[in-house]
Amino acid sequence: MSNPSTTDKRVQFDFAVEFSNGGGVQGQDFRLDISGDEELRRHIVQDMRLLMVKTVRILNKQVITEQH
Numbered sequence: 353m354s355n356p357s358t359t360d361k362r363v364q365f366d367f368a369v370e371f372s373n374g375g376g377v378q379g380q381d382f383r384l385d386i387s388g389d390e391e392l393r394r395h396i397v398q399d400m401r402l403l404m405v406k407t408v409r410i411l412n413k414q415v416i417t418e419q420h
Contacts, residue, residue, distance in 0.1 A: 365392065367410055
């Protein structure tokens with residue numbers, strides 16, 4: 353568990369999900385403690401419980417340092 357006064361590296365990113373049956377979902381300025389694109393994609397789909405996902409694009413990804 354992190355000390356609240358410490359700074360940690362996190363990733364800030366936008367994402368776009370396209371569904372195989374049409375439509376999609378987008379998110380902006382998400383922040384997570386993980387940085388790999390495949391890990392980000394997996395967390396988006398699993399944590400949001402998305403079904404019939406065709407593609408997940410990670411956009412505008414940047415590593416930031418902030419208090420956590």
